[in-house]
Amino acid sequence: MTYNFKAIETKWQKKWEEKKIFHVKEGKKKKYYVLEMFPYPSSSGLHMGHALNYTIGDVYARFKRMQGFNVLYPMGFDALGLPAENAAIKAKSHPKKFTEIAIKNYIRQMKELGLSYDWDKSVSTMEPEYYKWNQFFFLKFLNKGLIYRKKAPVNWCSKCETVLANEQVHNGKCWRHEDTDVETKNLEQWFIRTTKYADELLEDVKTLQWPERIKIMQKNWIGKSYGTEIQFEINGKTWPIFTTRPDTIYGVTFMVVSAKHPNLMDLVIEEQEKDVKKFLKKIETVSEKELETLEKQGVFTGSYAINSLNNEKVPIYVGNFVLADYGSGMVMAVPAHDQRDFEFAKKYHLSIKEVIKGGDIKERAYEGEGELVNSGKFDRMNSKKAREEITKELEKKKLGKKQIQYRLKDWLVSRQRYWGTPIPIIYCNKCGVVPVPEKNLPVILPEKVKFGKGNPLETSRSFISVKCPKCKGKAKRETDTMDTFFDSSWYYLRYCDNKNKKKPFDITKVRYWMPVDQYIGGAEHACMHLIYARFFTKALRDLGFVAFDEPFTRLFNQGMLRGMDGNKMSKSKGNVINPDEVSRNYGMDTARFFLLSLAAPDKDRDWSKEGIESIQKFMIRVINYFKNVKIGKADAKIESKLNKAIKQVTEDIENFRYNLAVIKIRELFNFLPDKTSKDVLEKNLKLLHPFCPHITEELWSKLGNKEFISLEKWPVSDEKKINEKLEKQEQAVEKLAEDINNIKNLIGGKKAKAFIYVLPNELRNYGENLGLIKKKTGLDIEIYSVADKNKRDPENKSKKVKPERPGIYLE
RNA sequence: GCGGGAGUGCUGGAGUGGUCAAACAGGACAGACUCAAAAUCUGUUAGCUUAGUGCUUACAAAGGUUCGAAUCCUUUCUCCCGCACCA
Numbered sequence: 001m002t003y004n005f006k007a008i009e010t011k012w013q014k015k016w017e018e019k020k021i022f023h024v025k026e027g028k029k030k031k032y033y034v035l036e037m038f039p040y041p042s043s044s045g046l047h048m049g050h051a052l053n054y055t056i057g058d059v060y061a062r063f064k065r066m067q068g069f070n071v072l073y074p075m076g077f078d079a080l081g082l083p084a085e086n087a088a089i090k091a092k093s094h095p096k097k098f099t100e101i102a103i104k105n106y107i108r109q110m111k112e113l114g115l116s117y118d119w120d121k122s123v124s125t126m127e128p129e130y131y132k133w134n135q136f137f138f139l140k141f142l143n144k145g146l147i148y149r150k151k152a153p154v155n156w157c158s159k160c161e162t163v164l165a166n167e168q169v170h171n172g173k174c175w176r177h178e179d180t181d182v183e184t185k186n187l188e189q190w191f192i193r194t195t196k197y198a199d200e201l202l203e204d205v206k207t208l209q210w211p212e213r214i215k216i217m218q219k220n221w222i223g224k225s226y227g228t229e230i231q232f233e234i235n236g237k238t239w240p241i242f243t244t245r246p247d248t249i250y251g252v253t254f255m256v257v258s259a260k261h262p263n264l265m266d267l268v269i270e271e272q273e274k275d276v277k278k279f280l281k282k283i284e285t286v287s288e289k290e291l292e293t294l295e296k297q298g299v300f301t302g303s304y305a306i307n308s309l310n311n312e313k314v315p316i317y318v319g320n321f322v323l324a325d326y327g328s329g330m331v332m333a334v335p336a337h338d339q340r341d342f343e344f345a346k347k348y349h350l351s352i353k354e355v356i357k358g359g360d361i362k363e364r365a366y367e368g369e370g371e372l373v374n375s376g377k378f379d380r381m382n383s384k385k386a387r388e389e390i391t392k393e394l395e396k397k398k399l400g401k402k403q404i405q406y407r408l409k410d411w412l413v414s415r416q417r418y419w420g421t422p423i424p425i426i427y428c429n430k431c432g433v434v435p436v437p438e439k440n441l442p443v444i445l446p447e448k449v450k451f452g453k454g455n456p457l458e459t460s461r462s463f464i465s466v467k468c469p470k471c472k473g474k475a476k477r478e479t480d481t482m483d484t485f486f487d488s489s490w491y492y493l494r495y496c497d498n499k500n501k502k503k504p505f506d507i508t509k510v511r512y513w514m515p516v517d518q519y520i521g522g523a524e525h526a527c528m529h530l531i532y533a534r535f536f537t538k539a540l541r542d543l544g545f546v547a548f549d550e551p552f553t554r555l556f557n558q559g560m561l562r563g564m565d566g567n568k569m570s571k572s573k574g575n576v577i578n579p580d581e582v583s584r585n586y587g588m589d590t591a592r593f594f595l596l597s598l599a600a601p602d603k604d605r606d607w608s609k610e611g612i613e614s615i616q617k618f619m620i621r622v623i624n625y626f627k628n629v630k631i632g633k634a635d636a637k638i639e640s641k642l643n644k645a646i647k648q649v650t651e652d653i654e655n656f657r658y659n660l661a662v663i664k665i666r667e668l669f670n671f672l673p674d675k676t677s678k679d680v681l682e683k684n685l686k687l688l689h690p691f692c693p694h695i696t697e698e699l700w701s702k703l704g705n706k707e708f709i710s711l712e713k714w715p716v717s718d719e720k721k722i723n724e725k726l727e728k729q730e731q732a733v734e735k736l737a738e739d740i741n742n743i744k745n746l747i748g749g750k751k752a753k754a755f756i757y758v759l760p761n762e763l764r765n766y767g768e769n770l771g772l773i774k775k776k777t778g779l780d781i782e783i784y785s786v787a788d789k790n791k792r793d794p795e796n797k798s799k800k801v802k803p804e805r806p807g808i809y810l811e
Numbered sequence: 812g813c814g815g816g817a818g819u820g821c822u823g824g825a826g827u828g829g830u831c832a833a834a835c836a837g838g839a840c841a842g843a844c845u846c847a848a849a850a851u852c853u854g855u856u857a858g859c860u861u862a863g864u865g866c867u868u869a870c871a872a873a874g875g876u877u878c879g880a881a882u883c884c885u886u887u888c889u890c891c892c893g894c895a896c897c898a
Contacts, residue, residue, distance in 0.1 A: 213814090216815060217815085323896085326898080597835090659824080667835075743863055800863090805864065
């Protein structure tokens with residue numbers, strides 16, 4: 001017999017909504033903030049992978065709620081962004097309309113998943129009430145010097161038709177277009193000074209309870225290195241370079257400047273101009289693939305640099321392997337002690353000068369430590385010490401200083417696209433760059449624009465032409481919009497006070513709810529959203545908006561759900577599992593329980609038909625059991641098992657070992673007797689509830705309860721009731737059944753009856769479990785005490801009897 | 812290249828020093844029920860072996876530590892992920 005799961009689910013979803021049972025307010029109770037990364041609402045709706053992600057959070061939220069915490073568990077939408085704009089253009093629709101429909105669909109689907117969100121706290125970034133505060137923060141940052149405008153070589157994706165942040169370039173490709181090389185353009189753009197917090201971002205990583213790999217990814221991304229800045233004299237001017245190995249300065253035999261250095265041409269003398277330009281053209285056409293194995297190449301610029309310590313004159317080359325935006329875009333080359341420089345020197349027959357003893361530099365550079373040679377007064381000094389001493393010497397001569405370099409770059413936030421928050425800036429011919437006054441916020445994104453080539457905002461005249469707030473003269477609005485990562489950098493704060501019209505959020509509300517205790521989301525955000533949000537928190541702290549250092553105390557990365565074929569779900573592969581269908585066929589509780597039983601929440605897993613069907617059978621068994629169970633007294637055995645399970649399940653959920661919790665819950669159900677106490681039944685339901693919220697509500701009410709199980713207290717294990725002796729006795733019985741089966745199989749042939757001989761003191765335990773042994777062996781069982789004179793024992797098996805090892809005779 | 816993680820039986824996947832031939836689930840096979848099937852229940856699922864609780868081989872491979880290792884250490888191999896010429 002099957003059940004109409006869908007009907008049960010709809011019934012309880014309605015009741016939850018009507019009674020607003022997941023609605024929370026600030027209070028005296030201890031809070032707990034569970035948060036999943038809010039989705040970008042795509043028109044294709046949710047697939048089962050999302051369901052997995054949100055279910056992981058929902059189980060946790062429900063668990064914490066039952067444990068008595070005041071749980072904030074909100075959901076919202078990262079509604080602005082390029083994909084919506086592109087999709088809308090393709091569908092000849094408007095991004096706003098497009099996104100609104102998608103959001104509606106998302107909400108419907110999320111409700112059907114049984115997620116216990118407080119929908120009153122929802123946030124959508126496309127609402128002017130939200131993005132107004134983006135603009136507000138933009139101005140605050142600008143005021144504080146955290147935002148600035150500069151012309152710089154920036155990443156440009158020709159498909160997106162916009163610039164990209166450094167974090168959005170992966171392997172030289174656009175993060176959204178794996179087939180599109182990112183070009184470098186020199187443009188004037190808005191930047192956020194994330195580097196100001198580089199050190200704090202790096203230091204505080206240590207304090208976070210995050211997956212180790214994410215922490216390492218962030219550390220690498222920030223990339224702190226200690227070194228020395230050294231001034232070289234070139235054509236009468238000084239040029240700084242950064243090195244981590246000042247101890248090798250006497251080994252400098254040439255310099256290499258990045259081919260993308262903005263002032264490169266200052267170094268190129270007339271006779272070399274042709275060669276250099278030819279070279280630049282050549283490396284421009286190099287594809288990304290070739291770059292991976294690319295040989296180091298370069299051309300002489302014609303200029304020389306003077307090594308400030310030994311006054312040696314060394315040639316300057318343009319090279320394809322030097323980054324323009326790290327350090328100063330130029331490096332001192334020490335071929336004897338740097339492999340890259342070594343390769344370059346070999347290729348162009350430049351001299352190689354050993355300055356550190358310890359390696360053989362014929363075949364490759366020696367990058368280790370050792371004693372200095374050929375280094376003037378620093379000879380015989382150890383390289384580690386020489387780093388200090390040479391830096392001191394340079395400082396004394398005002399030719400250099402200690403420096404820390406970060407790999408992290410400032411965050412480029414302007415985008416030349418429509419579907420984003422307008423940057424609240426006005427350009428006036430007379431007054432220059434003028435911020436929009438706070439009282440004029442929000443700068444509303446106009447709806448009537450033409451999509452096609454370039455930035456659609458350029459086509460809205462009413463948007464562009466404004467009066468200068470300062471001189472009231474004719475002025476022009478900024479048409480760039482903000483990177484949507486700006487939106488997602490503080491949405492978790494807005495959830496705490498989402499309806500505030502006067503402020504982005506109330507500080508006391510935020511103080512109560514924040515920081516997020518448990519954040520859940522994908523690892524792909526390690527170096528994007530998770531860095532930006534951390535930066536934002538720190539910046540807001542220094543502006544007095546919040547009073548903590550880190551937004552997300554604990555982070556959990558969920559695994560991926562693959563299709564039945566073991567491949568990533570994708571439309572083209574046709575292996576996408578649709579939640580609406582699953583809900584109809586199996587019920588959402590079944591799907592939730594199934595998804596979580598497959599593997600630990602942080603591991604990938606495959607969808608399987610057999611799997612979900614077997615879980616459905618289990619669900620039906622649970623329902624049937626509750627229908628038929630008789631209420632009475634609970635025996636010590638089930639009490640023992642129950643309390644052990646409570647203990648384990650609680651720990652398993654707490655530590656995100658849902659798969660193990662599921663196993664223990666299933667095992668416990670298998671042990672439930674036909675008659676037991678209401679208390680045992682209720683506690684069983686509570687253990688199951690976070691996973692299967694609808695069915696447990698239904699069964700809970702069938703047991704005669706008027707309140708919601710969703711708001712009940714999580715059971716606490718009574719460890720006194722855990723009885724190991726009973727467990728042992730049970731094991732002995734199982735062992736006996738196993739032995740009987742073993743013998744049965746060995747001798748073959750049909751047997752109908754088993755005679756069992758046990759020690760007198762064990763008679764009771766085995767005797768009480770005769771039924772079980774019968775069931776497991778399929779034989780009739782007769783049991784005797786060895787002391788029993790009337791027992792039937794033709795082969796005298798009772799002689800073999802030992803403690804916990806009864807004698808067995810089959811016939 | 813660097814960094815991180817992982818390799819367990821037909822499959823997924825527990826298990827981090829003895830209680831381990833290794834939970835649980837799926838699959839397969841067998842039995843019970845049934846006219847039959849499905850569902851349900853029970854058993855078997857490394858090999859050998861005796862009317863049972865025994866032995867052997869096993870947790871990527873090879874070594875090592877230990878009275879004792881899937882579990883600790885070393886080396887190698889394979890796979891996944893991240894960064895990738897950061898000076």
